[in-house]
Amino acid sequence: MEEEELEFVDELEAVLHLSPEVQQAIEQVFPSQDPLDRADFNAVEYINSLFPTEQSLANIDDVVNKIRLKIRRLDDNIRTVVRGQTNVGQDGRQALEEAQKAIRQLFGKIKDIKDKAEKSEQMVKEITRDIKQLDHAKRHLTTSITSLNHLHMLVGGVDSLEAMTRRRQYGEVANLLQGVVNVLEHFQKYMGIPQIRQLSERVKAAQTELGQQILADFEEAFPSQGSKRPGGPSNVLRDACLVANVLDPRIKQEIIKKFIKQHLSEYLVLFQENQDVAWLDKIDRRYAWIKRQLVDYEEKYGHMFPSEWFMTERIAVEFCHITRTELAKIMRTRAKEIEVKLLLFAIQRTTNFEGLLAKRFSGSTLGDSPGKKPELPPASTNPFLDDENGNEEPAEKEEDIDKPRKPKAQDNPFHGIISKCFEPHLYVYIESQDKNLGELIDRFVADFKAQGPPKSNTEDGGAVLPSCADLFVYYKKCMVQCSQLSTGEPMIALSTIFQKYLREYAWKILSGNLPKTTSNSGGLTISSLLKEKEGSEVAKFTHDELCLICSILSTAEYCLATTQQLEEKLKEKVDKVLMERINLTGEMDTFSTVISNSIQLLVQDLDAACDPALTAMSKMPWQSVEHVGDQSPYVTSIIMHIKQNVPIIRDNLASTRKYFTQFCIKFANSFIPKFINHLFRCKPISMVGAEQLLLDTHSLKTVLLDLPSIGSQVVRKAPASYTKIVVKGMTRAEMILKVVMAPHEPPVIFVDNYIKLLADGNPETFQKILDMKGLKRSEQSSMLDLFRQRLPTPPSGGDGMPSLSFSTPTPEQESSRIRKLEKLIKKRL
Secondary structure, eight states, rough: OOOHHHHHHHHHHHHHHOHHHHHHHHHHHHHHOGGGGGTTOHHHHHHHHOSSSSSGGGGHHHHHHHHHHHHHHHHHHHHHHHHHHHHHHHHHHHHHHHHHHHHHHHHHHHHHOOOOHHHHHHHHHHHHHHHHHHHHHHHHHHHHHHHHHHHHHHHHHHHHHHHHHHHHHHHHHHHHHHEEEEHHHHGGGGTSSSHHHHHHHHHHHHHHHHHHHHOOOOOOHHTOOOOOOSSOOOOHHHHHHHHHHHHHHHHHHHHHHHHHHHHTTHHHHOOOSGGGSSSSHHHHHHHHHHHHHHHHHHHHHHTTSOOGGGGHHHHHHHHHHHHHHHHHHHHHGGGGGOOOHHHHHHHHHHHHHHHHHHOOOOOSSSSSSOOOOOOOOOOOTTTTTTHHHHHOSSSSSSGTTOOOOOOOGGGGGTTTGGGGGGGTTTTHHHHHHHHOOOOOOHHHHHHHHHHHSOOTTTTTSSSOHHHHHHHHHHHHHHHHHHHHHHHSSHHHHHHHHHHHHHIIIIIIIOOOOOOOOOGGGGGOOHHHHHHHHHTTOOOOOOOOHHHHHHHHHHHHHHHHHHHHHHHHHHHHSSGGGGGOOOOOOHHHHHHHHHHHHHHHHHHHHHHHHHHHHHHHHHSOOOOOOSOOOOOOHHHHHHHHHHHHHHHHHHHHTTHHHHHHHHHHHHHHHHHHHHHHHHHSSOOOOOOOHHEEEEEEEEHHHHHHTTGGGGTTTSOOOHHHHHHHHHHHHHHHHHHHHHHHHHHHOOOHHHHHHHHHHOOOOHHHHHHHHHHHHTTHHHHHHHHHHHHHHHOOOOTSSSSSSSOOOOOOOOHHHHHHHHHHHHHHHHHHH
């Protein structure tokens, strides 16, 4: 029996093996937490969970009874479901038959409704057939009546138009012609009808006749070769202008062209090229003449032409084009007679006149005028344009007369309409500025030699050379003046001139006047060292020479900043397409070079002043020093030179603090390595001598840390970059002396102490330390071998050179060690 049950279970499991999708759907419809409902049910695990221990087997009967009860319930549920599904198939078939029957009934009803709708539509069409015919008849009748009315109007209008044209009744023709043209547009689709085409040809013939007749009337009223103008306009011509508005636009343009030509014919005669008044010195007479002519036109002919023709503006524009052509022609012929003063006078008067036109007219006719519309300059973004135009003092006295009150270039449509003709001759102006700037630089050189360097002002910092401000004021005046003349190639030429004389100013005025160095450090003698020890002065720059160097440095710094602003202003004023050609980077680099050379001179001077003291230090017999005293004389000498030079330099560079900081940094970078090199020359050194040197080094370190504010009433904290350099360099010098003070026995401890304090893997430095200690060559050889053995192994990928990265003591630690050393020295004393 048990075997049959097991076979049944296996068959049931094979049949009830469900796919994962089906199992997931069952779990969603019938969620259950019962382990028996899980797809991965494991009987062994389930039994173990029911009987985890042997003691729990005591309840096995209760568990079996519960499971049997559960099985009976499942059997009852399955039996009920199976019985419930017995009649489902029969009920489904019955429901399907009922649904099909309902669909057939619905289909029949829809067909009946469709048949009735078609019958209704046919009935409506029969009813409305007659109504549609009546609507079409009404529409055609209305169109016919309208067309007949238009035709009647067109025939009558054409007849009246021809009659009025013969009688020159232009007032009535102006209104009638427009109406006839409008009516004729309605017959464009009927042009295939001969009668309509004939009427259209009659209208065109009437328009042609009107145009020829009006031109003839104007020719009669304003003859091209007439000896005398009529006294005033007639009403006939005024009405003729109204007719011309309706006719072909070429008729209107012909009337305007002939009238303006006749009106300006006198101008061409009066200002011929061979007349004296045609030259630039009498250019005012041209503009005075056109002003009178415009006033005369307004009085006599202002009401004859329609206002939308802008005749006054057209006359002025044509005058400008003629004047531009005539001036260009005469200037080409007499180019050798053009002087800068005369050219500027003519340009000034011309720009005044263009500004006057901008105030009086809108410039609406410039696009369709016979001449070419002038190119407008780009909009300027210079915020100081108004101040420059209003406050700039003119270079010539004539410019004070009738000063231009023109609007900004971007708001003036007439800008350049005449003055463009002067642009090809602006080379005269550029050459003049080249000559003037050359003379200005020569005058600056002569004034500097005659007056000497400027006096320093310690309150405001170093004095900037006055010639520098004069140069840039002149540059500004030239730039503003040239931008009013042209914003094209002349501005590029002017910027080239600016570059030339900026370089000359940098070399002739600034670099050319820097004091020459007279260092004698290479030829020191015992006598000079003795003199130094006695307190004699070393050959160095005087107080005035130091002030001059600082003044030149401040001037170069001012020139550098102002040149950058000059480049920006030039780019604002020049045409956008030429902006890339404005580049003053080379000149700014030149001033930067002057600044660097000035700082280097100051550093070299102070450095050279300290050289004799350092040489004296290296010549002292440090092996025979018996006791430690105050700081040595050479330290006093170095401090004296620092206190002499630094306050002068600081006060004269107060306005350019960053360059004083650069001076301090460069001096520290130059002095400290030199001091360490001289330390290595002090050999041999006894223990007491090393202690004295260590005390001197600490004194120098203190002075160097206070160097930026030495001798100043206001104590400022030194810049962090400078302090870092001093601490790092002088700490190395102190470490060298500490290594020298350390005993060399046992050698291993000495070598390790050296590596720890100096973190220098160079055998040459270690050799110098041994020389300072006075060791023999045999001892040095063994020490060097031990040193090479004790060096740490360099990291992989290095260059093979010994390199150490030991952390150096902090400044606070070193200060504490120095204080301990000072106390030790005082106890010994």
